[in-house]
Amino acid sequence: MNKTIAKRIGLGLIIYLLFAVLVLLFYPDDPDSMDWQDREQYNKVQVGKLELGTARQAIIELLGSPDISEAKHSQDDKLQVMFYRTQHMESDGITTMNECTPLLFKNDQLIAWGEGAYQQYLDWQ
Numbered sequence: 001m002n003k004t005i006a007k008r009i010g011l012g013l014i015i016y017l018l019f020a021v022l023v024l025l026f027y028p029d030d031p032d033s034m035d036w037q038d039r040e041q042y043n044k045v046q047v048g049k050l051e052l053g054t055a056r057q058a059i060i061e062l063l064g065s066p067d068i069s070e071a072k073h074s075q076d077d078k079l080q081v082m083f084y085r086t087q088h089m090e091s092d093g094i095t096t097m098n099e100c101t102p103l104l105f106k107n108d109q110l111i112a113w114g115e116g117a118y119q120q121y122l123d124w125q
Contacts, residue, residue: 031064056108
């Protein structure tokens with residue numbers, strides 16, 4: 001009787017692990033399909049892993065579409081700042097800049113992020 005129970009427990013554990021692996025393989029994190037709370041947490045973790053020089057397209061593939069975006073040309077440079085929600089401030093249903101982390105791109109390469117990035121964007125001539 002103990003062997004039968006152990007076999008069933010082992011079989012159940014194998015089925016569970018197989019199911020978990022299949023879910024992870026076929027349902028990867030997709031920021032665009034997350035609710036705002038999960039996406040906020042996901043963004044916070046991913047922004048912490050960013051590296052300077054990362055291509056803008058790679059950031060979009062990682063984090064999805066930005067919550068807010070601004071762009072401008074300055075002399076020969078193309079500047080863009082993309083805001084990703086990383087902190088909850090007010091339960092008003094609107095994502096504002098103070099709830100986001102700005103990512104600054106120059107010619108489609110990440111050059112700064114965080115509080116000073118947007119000010120740097122505004123000061124750029």
